[in-house]
Each structure stands twice: as structure tokens, then as C-alpha cells.
Amino acid sequence: xxxxxxxxxxxxxEVDPRRDHIQGPANAPVTLMEYGDYQCPFCxxxxxxxxxxxxxxxxxxxxxxxxxxxxxxxxxAEVAAEAAEAAGAQNKFWQMHDYLYEHQDALAxxxxxxxxxxxxxxxxxxxxxxxxxxxxxRVREDFLSGVRAGVNGTPTFFINGVRHDGSWDFGTLSEAIxxxxxxxxxx
Numbered sequence: 001x002x003x004x005x006x007x008x009x010x011x012x013x014e015v016d017p018r019r020d021h022i023q024g025p026a027n028a029p030v031t032l033m034e035y036g037d038y039q040c041p042f043c044x045x046x047x048x049x050x051x052x053x054x055x056x057x058x059x060x061x062x063x064x065x066x067x068x069x070x071x072x073x074x075x076x077a078e079v080a081a082e083a084a085e086a087a088g089a090q091n092k093f094w095q096m097h098d099y100l101y102e103h104q105d106a107l108a109x110x111x112x113x114x115x116x117x118x119x120x121x122x123x124x125x126x127x128x129x130x131x132x133x134x135x136x137x138r139v140r141e142d143f144l145s146g147v148r149a150g151v152n153g154t155p156t157f158f159i160n161g162v163r164h165d166g167s168w169d170f171g172t173l174s175e176a177i178x179x180x181x182x183x184x185x186x187x
Contacts, residue, residue, distance in 0.1 A: 013149055013161045015064055021093050023054065024062035029184035030160060030177050033064040035146040037154040038081060038100040039074035039107055046155045047101040049170050056174060060181055065097060067142040068154050076107035078139065083112045083126075085135035090121050 015022065015031060034050065036043040054063055067084070069077030080100050087096030099115050100107065106115075109130065116126040129135060146156065150163060157164040157173070160180050166172045 013145070013158055015062070021065045021088065021097070022062060023094065025059055026062065028062035029060055030057065030180045031062045031064060031158075032173075032177065033066065033158040033161075035066050035068035035142070035149075035151045035154060035156045037068055037070050037074055037077045038084070039077040039104060040070060040154045041104070042153075043155045044101055044104045046168050047098075049168065049173065052170055053173055053177065057177060057181075061177065066146060067139045068146045068151055068156070069139065069143065070154060078136075079109065079112065079130060080107045081139040081142075082130055082133060082135045083107075083115070085138050086126050086129040087116065087119065087121055089129065089135070090125070092119050092121060095119050 013033065015033070017026060032050070032053065034043075034046070036046070050063065054061060067081040069081045071078045084093055084096045084100060087093055096115065096119060099119065103111070103115070109127075112130065113123060113127055116123045149158070155168060157168055159176050164173070164176055166176060
């Protein structure tokens with residue numbers, strides 16, 4: 001089996017619907033982009049907040065997730081990111097994304113394989129992809145785009161292409177998104 005490659009190269013913080021993992025309408029006035037690590041406890045804490053933000057802003061928000069595994073401190077982060085991408089190749093990225101954040105203590109290969117079965121993926125294809133690191137380059141591309149954008153920890157959020165350096169609690173993120181929304185409405 002050959003490695004599956006992403007056909008589109010990618011630059012910076014521009015959202016590429018052919019490549020990026022996106023929830024929400026393409027024409028939403030606000031884009032919230034997260035660089036995250038599936039094993040990071042802070043990303044795990046941010047995960048339900050992002051869900052609340054998505055619910056609050058609905059059609060006014062487009063959410064984009066990019067992988068930023070901090071493999072030096074989180075030994076399962078890289079394989080978890082590759083698992084999300086392998087699931088994405090089977091049109092189940094968001095289901096695996098949610099599963100990984102909801103089960104951060106179960107990111108070893110046997111647990112990921114069990115998750116793939118639970119999500120009704122082609123488990124043989126999924127495990128082959130992980131063994132061959134079929135999506136390692138894709139994860140690396142995400143990581144490098146984050147490095148170029150100044151990401152140095154997780155989670156890191158960008159709102160309409162501008163790094164959000166404030167707290168990522170619900171209130172603070174909501175205020176920052178509201179400010180961008182008001183700017184777009186006023187324009």
C-alpha cells in the first residue's frame with residue numbers, strides 16, 4: 001500500500017476547504033482556527049469550550065482544526081494526530097477528533113484501533129495507515145504551518161487569521177469572536 005498524500009500544498013493561515021478540517025459554513029463571518037494536540041490536557045480542557053462556542057455562534061462561525069502534536073512532551077500526540085487524519089480519509093475526522101479528546105487517556109495503538117472499530121471505520125485500512133505513517137507528512141504540514149504562524153504551545157487559537165493571545169475560557173473567546181463579528185457587520 002502506498003502512502004496517501006495530500007494533493008494540495010498549503011501556506012499560512014488561509015483556510016483551504018480541500019485540505020483543512022472545517023465545521024461551519026464557508027461564508028461565516030468569523031473563522032476560529034485551533035492548533036491542537038490530542039494528548040495536551042489544556043487542549044482537552046478547551047475542547048468542550050470550543051463546542052460551546054460553536055453552539056453559541058452557530059452559522060456565524062467556521063471552526064478549523066489543525067494538528068500541532070507536541071511529541072517531545074506528549075508521547076501519543078503524533079499517533080493520535082495521524083489517527084485523526086486516517087479517520088478523515090474515511091470521512092470520519094470529526095468523529096475521531098471528538099473521540100480522542102473525550103478519551104485522552106487511551107491514545108495507544110490498541111485503543112486507537114478499538115476506537116476505529118467503534119466508529120465503524122475500515123479497521124484494517126486504519127491500522128495499515130497508522131503502521132505506515134501514511135498521514136505523518138500531513139500532520140507535519142499542519143505543525144510547520146503553526147510554527148510559521150508563531151504557534152509555540154497548545155491550544156493556540158486564531159480568530160480571522162489573528163492570533164488570540166488572551167485566555168481561551170468561554171467568556172474571553174466569546175468576546176473576541178463578538179468583536180470580530182461586529183467588525184464584519186459594520187464593514
